[in-house]
Amino acid sequence: MRYAVKSGLGFSTCPPASWIKTQVERENNKDYNQVLLDVQRSLRRFPPGMPDEQREGLQEELIDIILVVLKRNPQLHYYQGYHDIVVTFLLVLGERLATALVEKLSTHHLRDFMDPTMDNTKHILNYLMPIIERVNPDVHDFMQQAEVGTVFALSWLITWFGHVLSDFRHVVRLYDFFLACHPLMPIYFAAVIVLYREEEVLECECDMAMVHHLLSQIPQDLPYETLISRAGDLFVQFPPSELAKEAASHESMASSTFKDFDLASTQQRPDSVLRRRRRQRQAALESSAAAAAAAASSAVTQPSTARRFVRLAVMGLTVALGAAALAVVNTALEWAPKLDLFP
Numbered sequence: 001m002r003y004a005v006k007s008g009l010g011f012s013t014c015p016p017a018s019w020i021k022t023q024v025e026r027e028n029n030k031d032y033n034q035v036l037l038d039v040q041r042s043l044r045r046f047p048p049g050m051p052d053e054q055r056e057g058l059q060e061e062l063i064d065i066i067l068v069v070l071k072r073n074p075q076l077h078y079y080q081g082y083h084d085i086v087v088t089f090l091l092v093l094g095e096r097l098a099t100a101l102v103e104k105l106s107t108h109h110l111r112d113f114m115d116p117t118m119d120n121t122k123h124i125l126n127y128l129m130p131i132i133e134r135v136n137p138d139v140h141d142f143m144q145q146a147e148v149g150t151v152f153a154l155s156w157l158i159t160w161f162g163h164v165l166s167d168f169r170h171v172v173r174l175y176d177f178f179l180a181c182h183p184l185m186p187i188y189f190a191a192v193i194v195l196y197r198e199e200e201v202l203e204c205e206c207d208m209a210m211v212h213h214l215l216s217q218i219p220q221d222l223p224y225e226t227l228i229s230r231a232g233d234l235f236v237q238f239p240p241s242e243l244a245k246e247a248a249s250h251e252s253m254a255s256s257t258f259k260d261f262d263l264a265s266t267q268q269r270p271d272s273v274l275r276r277r278r279r280q281r282q283a284a285l286e287s288s289a290a291a292a293a294a295a296a297s298s299a300v301t302q303p304s305t306a307r308r309f310v311r312l313a314v315m316g317l318t319v320a321l322g323a324a325a326l327a328v329v330n331t332a333l334e335w336a337p338k339l340d341l342f343p
Contacts (some may be wrong), residue, residue, distance in 0.1 A: 079113055123247065131234060139202065142202055149208075156190050161189075
């Protein structure tokens with residue numbers, strides 16, 4: 001049961017001591033006021049027609065989940081848009097399971113968004129233009145000429161598109177896809193959306209404000225299954241390791257690369273993470289070799305298709321580090337092979 005905090009002359013009902021303690025703990029949390037404001041503005045994320053009492057109860061649970069995760073993980077920093085991700089899992093899983101899953105995601109897939117600064121988030125956005133350039137240089141050059149940048153995709157990335165899509169079914173489908181994949185998959189999906197809108201983009205006036213407005217208004221009738229398949233294909237064709245140098249050098253980000261890696265790895269117990277990644281990499285290589293051999297013997301005429309399925313099957317294994325930190329690891333190994341980062 002939920003209680004009103006105060007009425008004009010005092011409490012509207014007599015709350016138990018445990019509720020008062022919980023409320024005090026909430027209000028003492030440094031993120032409480034911002035979380036409360038964001039949750040209060042999240043009405044559109046709940047199913048239309050849901051009774052107010054039920055929605056208000058879920059909003060209270062949403063606040064609880066966020067504050068619990070932040071309290072358990074003081075290295076994490078709340079960002080506006082985090083609640084859009086949490087509410088999706090709350091509606092699907094309920095409070096208990098959502099709390100466990102969100103906590104795991106917050107220290108893995110979402111880790112880079114929860115740093116004290118947006119450096120790693122900007123680093124991930126820097127992958128967008130190299131992907132577009134590899135697929136469609138005309139669209140890339142047009143966007144560069146318009147100087148539109150990548151800010152239009154920020155809310156897509158940090159909310160896993162939950163904030164910008166109105167149909168809950170589409171949001172859940174994308175979350176299912178992202179959960180099964182590499183942490184950078186949302187940026188590949190963002191690139192696929194831009195590429196899908198090639199005609200609109202090239203017909204737009206080459207002006208920053210005009211192009212930004214066009215791209216930020218995401219269509220609601222996208223062919224999601226086609227785009228999901230395309231994003232998976234692009235990940236296989238242009239893996240993050242091939243794009244890391246371009247992304248790191250974009251907007252002079254390279255100078256902060258090792259600092260970002262140091263920060264992320266310190267906060268994620270790198271020794272155990274790296275040992276786990278080595279085991280996963282070895283298992284993935286053995287699995288890939290076996291699958292490739294089987295595919296070669298049974299489908300010699302379709303080697304590229306076999307490789308695609310093998311790589312898509314294992315690409316979700318390297319999620320122990322945050323997405324930006326993982327890309328930085330790859331870049332660091334290429335740029336500084338003499339550094340003893342991985343004994």
